[in-house]
Amino acid sequence: MAWLYALMIDPAASDDVRTTFADTFTAVDPSAPALSVGELSTQRGDGIFESIGVVDGHPQEVEAHLERLAHSARLCDLPAPHLPQWRAAIAAVAAHCGAGESVIKLILSRGVEHGPTPTAWVTAAPAADFARVRAEGVRIVTLDRGLDSRAAIRAPWLLLGAKTLSYAVNMAAIREAKRQGADDAIFVSSDGIVLEAPTASVILRIGGTYVTPAPTGSILHGTTQLSAFEWLEAQGLATEYREVPASDLLRADAAWLLSSVRLAAPITAIDGTALPVDPDFTGRLNAYLLSPRD
């Protein structure tokens, strides 16, 4: 894989009033060793992350990603990320992205085992070419997430609203979807409520309303879904956050998976049943998502 750039961050304290942070960044060769074997990110998946889409050097929705990073840090009892420092790091890395689509990843790890501070780094890489999947869509299978839809409320230690580095289950779900002949998955709670895809949010269009599962703590609040809802609302279209029973999936007259880098992928089939697609609308949505957004 070609990388564009990577830098390690020496995390600033929350009361650090500097306005420039360049001396807390250290560029590293993304293909060379940069992390020690004692890293808790690697030993325990113990940390949080964000993936930011970058178009022609412009990182999209930086503030929404930083807000979610801070939210994840709170849920995981990690020190609050110093947002001006992260903002500066994103800008420093974005300067290496050039034309076309790229992805910037922010990682905040609990640090080295028994070490004094978190470890943090930011990488940039070219994005995969998603033109085809944005046009042709994805076949979906629903997969049981095992958890009921109230688990997050009862058991905050499950970290369901945090974007942690512990993504082994998310990756296994995508492998399972492919094993079943599909492209991606949608997690459904054990009591039949639509949650999210392993690396994306779900939007359904039902009776002219754009519906997404309410981010009540069981799922991540998708930054791209948020941005799409802003765009829909600006056009006077109806949007709704609510509890979505799995039976609603096949009631949709169009549906999408939304994520920061792949953007809007129309869903063409759910559990083997074809779903209508709306190529014109999907094209306009992706054109918006590819325009500079803050």
Add this chain to the structure above:
Amino acid sequence: MAWLYALMIDPAASDDVRTTFADTFTAVDPSAPALSVGELSTQRGDGIFESIGVVDGHPQEVEAHLERLAHSARLCDLPAPHLPQWRAAIAAVAAHCGAGESVIKLILSRGVEHGPTPTAWVTAAPAADFARVRAEGVRIVTLDRGLDSRAAIRAPWLLLGAKTLSYAVNMAAIREAKRQGADDAIFVSSDGIVLEAPTASVILRIGGTYVTPAPTGSILHGTTQLSAFEWLEAQGLATEYREVPASDLLRADAAWLLSSVRLAAPITAIDGTALPVDPDFTGRLNAYLLSPRD
């Protein structure tokens, strides 16, 4: 943290018939960078691990750990670990452990993103001093695992029987236990079945029988629990694997958390209710667990 030794493994193919693997091992400075930022272990918690107790240079129950590593690899669709190679790596690392208690960790990561092969490494470090916790025990809180006891059967993509690097929830549960004034946690399924501790197995003594939750896929099969059961059975004591309702916890006349490095920690209280302890038996159990075991 003081480290004793670390080596990277260049994973051998399953049909590799070499009898020596020294040229596939590269010693690395455990405190220096050894892993690249593209590591999927660190980006996704996407890999598996084992922690092996080492006493006076002797790694305990190596075969049980290697069997579980291979089992975890199968559940995670990772290439089968070449066990003779891993055995040789453990021996090479154990040679650096010296007197007293140490811990050897095996890590098999899916590798670098888009890379051709897994990444693998083995580390050794001095164990923490657990003498006091083995004698004085741990106060436990039960925590809802969100999942019901049948989730593993319905949803193998949840990887519940695999010892993956995605341990953020396990770590959060231990923090929650401490927040509640306890030392450790026991996970209970949403339908009230005892599962396991975040980093240990549970053994209860009820009416003279040593009972542990059946490893039916919802939990890891503890290597130290297995070893303890062998020792109990050799003395003619009754052991039992079964479904353990949470109401059985307070019926126990003694209970322990068992793990590879801390060994047997007697449980002194569950959710604030004191539990009887058996210092003499616990002492003998830990003396056994500290003796060389294969």
